[in-house]
Amino acid sequence: MPQKSAYNVAVVGATGAVGQKIIQLLEEKDFPINELKLLSSKRSAGLKQLFKQTEITVEEATPESFAGVDIALFSAGGSVSKKLAPEAVKHGAVVVDNTSAFRMDEDVPLVVPEVNKDDLLKHQGIIANPNCSTIQMVAALKPLQDAFGLKRVIVSTYQAVSGAGNEANNELAQQSKDYLDGNETEANILPVKGDEKHFQIAFNALPQIDVFQDNGYTFEEMKMINETKKILHSKELPVAATCVRLPFFTSHAESVYIEVDKQGLTVPKIWKELENADGVVVEDDPTSQVYPTPLSATDKEDVFVGRVRKDPDQENGFHLWVVSDNLLKGAAWNTVQIAQTLIENNWLQR
Amino acid sequence: MPQKSAYNVAVVGATGAVGQKIIQLLEEKDFPINELKLLSSKRSAGLKQLFKQTEITVEEATPESFAGVDIALFSAGGSVSKKLAPEAVKHGAVVVDNTSAFRMDEDVPLVVPEVNKDDLLKHQGIIANPNCSTIQMVAALKPLQDAFGLKRVIVSTYQAVSGAGNEANNELAQQSKDYLDGNETEANILPVKGDEKHFQIAFNALPQIDVFQDNGYTFEEMKMINETKKILHSKELPVAATCVRLPFFTSHAESVYIEVDKQGLTVPKIWKELENADGVVVEDDPTSQVYPTPLSATDKEDVFVGRVRKDPDQENGFHLWVVSDNLLKGAAWNTVQIAQTLIENNWLQR
Numbered sequence: 001m002p003q004k005s006a007y008n009v010a011v012v013g014a015t016g017a018v019g020q021k022i023i024q025l026l027e028e029k030d031f032p033i034n035e036l037k038l039l040s041s042k043r044s045a046g047l048k049q050l051f052k053q054t055e056i057t058v059e060e061a062t063p064e065s066f067a068g069v070d071i072a073l074f075s076a077g078g079s080v081s082k083k084l085a086p087e088a089v090k091h092g093a094v095v096v097d098n099t100s101a102f103r104m105d106e107d108v109p110l111v112v113p114e115v116n117k118d119d120l121l122k123h124q125g126i127i128a129n130p131n132c133s134t135i136q137m138v139a140a141l142k143p144l145q146d147a148f149g150l151k152r153v154i155v156s157t158y159q160a161v162s163g164a165g166n167e168a169n170n171e172l173a174q175q176s177k178d179y180l181d182g183n184e185t186e187a188n189i190l191p192v193k194g195d196e197k198h199f200q201i202a203f204n205a206l207p208q209i210d211v212f213q214d215n216g217y218t219f220e221e222m223k224m225i226n227e228t229k230k231i232l233h234s235k236e237l238p239v240a241a242t243c244v245r246l247p248f249f250t251s252h253a254e255s256v257y258i259e260v261d262k263q264g265l266t267v268p269k270i271w272k273e274l275e276n277a278d279g280v281v282v283e284d285d286p287t288s289q290v291y292p293t294p295l296s297a298t299d300k301e302d303v304f305v306g307r308v309r310k311d312p313d314q315e316n317g318f319h320l321w322v323v324s325d326n327l328l329k330g331a332a333w334n335t336v337q338i339a340q341t342l343i344e345n346n347w348l349q350r
Numbered sequence: 351m352p353q354k355s356a357y358n359v360a361v362v363g364a365t366g367a368v369g370q371k372i373i374q375l376l377e378e379k380d381f382p383i384n385e386l387k388l389l390s391s392k393r394s395a396g397l398k399q400l401f402k403q404t405e406i407t408v409e410e411a412t413p414e415s416f417a418g419v420d421i422a423l424f425s426a427g428g429s430v431s432k433k434l435a436p437e438a439v440k441h442g443a444v445v446v447d448n449t450s451a452f453r454m455d456e457d458v459p460l461v462v463p464e465v466n467k468d469d470l471l472k473h474q475g476i477i478a479n480p481n482c483s484t485i486q487m488v489a490a491l492k493p494l495q496d497a498f499g500l501k502r503v504i505v506s507t508y509q510a511v512s513g514a515g516n517e518a519n520n521e522l523a524q525q526s527k528d529y530l531d532g533n534e535t536e537a538n539i540l541p542v543k544g545d546e547k548h549f550q551i552a553f554n555a556l557p558q559i560d561v562f563q564d565n566g567y568t569f570e571e572m573k574m575i576n577e578t579k580k581i582l583h584s585k586e587l588p589v590a591a592t593c594v595r596l597p598f599f600t601s602h603a604e605s606v607y608i609e610v611d612k613q614g615l616t617v618p619k620i621w622k623e624l625e626n627a628d629g630v631v632v633e634d635d636p637t638s639q640v641y642p643t644p645l646s647a648t649d650k651e652d653v654f655v656g657r658v659r660k661d662p663d664q665e666n667g668f669h670l671w672v673v674s675d676n677l678l679k680g681a682a683w684n685t686v687q688i689a690q691t692l693i694e695n696n697w698l699q700r
Contacts (some may be wrong), residue, residue, distance in 0.1 A: 175675075199645075203599055203645070207603070207671045215660075253557070255557075255594070307566070308565060308566075313588030321592070
């Protein structure tokens with residue numbers, strides 16, 4: 001099947017935090033686009049967006065929107081994906097979905113291109129983009145799994161509010177201003193917009209991201225646990241997660257503890273594997289206070305790793321500090337990378 | 351030896367963040383005070399402070415300040431303690447020191463009254479108050495150690511800026527305002543005032559608290575590791591820590607992973623032990639979004655525990671979320687509690 005030179009691309013959720021980053025990346029990366037459709041809810045339809053000096057009008061996403069579309073990049077929430085992604089596939093589009101709607105479906109590849117791009121070969125029209133906090137962790141873990149074997153993972157996250165969308169960003173900014181001015185603060189969005197209670201995030205930490213499951217873990221924690229096993233092809237790998245929302249706008253950080261199979265492993269050997277890995281940058285020099293932070297990682301596409309050190313007691317245990325822009329590698333950039341990988345390998349066709 | 355009915359008390363570092371909380375607690379708790387001396391650096395000497403309707407003038411701390419003092423509560427930094435605590439002891443005072451100067455000295459008890467008050471019996475004049483992040487963790491771990499045996503601890507912290515003093519609080523407030531107004535921000539204090547580089551804490555996370563050691567851990571992390579073993583009387587207990595400074599003013603939170611000796615342990619059994627423990631409050635009901643946060647714990651004296659859950663894979667592994675006011679239980683309140691315990695048990699005399 002001959003490859004096209006340019007594609008009809010639809011962005012669903014075009015006006016959202018991630019949608020906007022996707023549009024920006026499609027332009028910056030000179031993605032081979034024939035026609036770009038910007039789709040949204042009825043509420044945002046009619047807005048104008050500049051793309052490569054051309055004004056595009058945002059349209060309401062309907063099943064018919066996908067006629068003639070080759071690639072549809074979804075980032076408008078799980079319910080929209082569940083309803084419209086199958087419609088897009090019926091119209092012949094390949095969907096890269098940024099929600100949790102299809103991630104754990106057996107016939108849906110869950111892909112971080114640097115980690116498991118070959119899983120794309122199995123796609124049936126829908127490809128899932130993993131959860132933001134999962135993507136950056138597996139990007140750092142895969143080279144270590146390959147080189148040293150991975151026995152166990154325990155992660156505590158430090159997550160930015162933009163993972164909950166533009167509304168959450170506005171809430172953090174408004175609450176911060178009100179708090180600093182000595183005024184009452186109002187909480188309507190975080191920790192979870194659809195949940196019953198809302199708490200102040202400004203100058204606080206909320207140990208809840210997404211809703212609680214029956215086992216006491218949040219859905220975000222279960223996403224990290226289950227998606228990590230699926231992406232790393234390790235159903236038996238023990239993974240535990242504690243996910244915490246914090247008062248910064250962009251980039252998630254993670255305190256990750258791992259145990260490896262290999263005995264006698266040293267920090268320089270871990271650095272070396274990470275330095276050689278695609279999409280991973282080591283920033284780790286304690287003597288010069290070099291380590292990544294959410295601010296230092298923001299607007300960058302890579303996953304940054306610092307604070308690598310041996311556990312004081314566990315011979316094959318190591319601690320890492322993993323930081324990445326949750327809207328880029330954690331969402332928009334990984335989505336665009338998946339689309340690029342499909343095109344480069346001529347894998348769009350099922 | 352008969353017990354006095356009231357004591358001459360000195361507060362060293364009286365104008366600092368912790369010193370101010372100590373004075374407030376001495377008043378609130380109706381501590382049996384005959385005379386209260388407020389001591390500080392030369393710079394702050396001369397300031398006035400109201401204590402129980404009496405104005406007290408802050409004096410410069412010198413060796414002679416301790417003549418006639420029964421109890422000296424130090425919170426003015428390690429170098430001041432190193433210099434003046436032995437002088438206070440020479441003058442017959444018992445010192446409760448809130449710095450790291452003497453914590454790991456063999457003949458200095460390191461005490462959290464709910465955990466190891468009997469260690470006070472061995473004091474030689476100086477008693478050390480543990481590090482803030484250590485205190486709240488051992489308060490939660492001790493009842494579990496006693497009931498179930500403790501095999502291993504891994505902690506990732508979420509620490510408030512007030513742990514770095516009033517200057518750090520001001521820096522967070524100013525940077526936050528500047529950032530929200532779209533202005534340049536300035537960093538002069540955090541992560542560590544005396545270290546070479548300074549980074550923005552507002553809307554950021556800094557994986558450095560105190561200076562780096564040769565092993566790649568920060569001094570704060572080593573304090574948590576070593577102090578926990580000393581307080582829990584478990585030299586062999588494996589403890590690992592990752593300490594992170596975050597943009598909130600008060601109360602530290604901790605994501606703590608433990609492994610216990612007991613097999614078949616359940617979350618309700620952990621709740622029960624914690625609920626029965628002095629100074630510990632369980633706030634844990636995921637179905638109603640009940641969990642502690644830094645804001646909810648601020649200005650309270652207890653240690654709050656939530657998010658207790660079984661590890662998904664490790665049979666005897668559990669995760670906890672531990673939150674407490676770093677200036678109260680983490681510093682001032684624990685200091686005053688030690689002094690109270692010495693008095694109540696008639697343990698001031700060596």
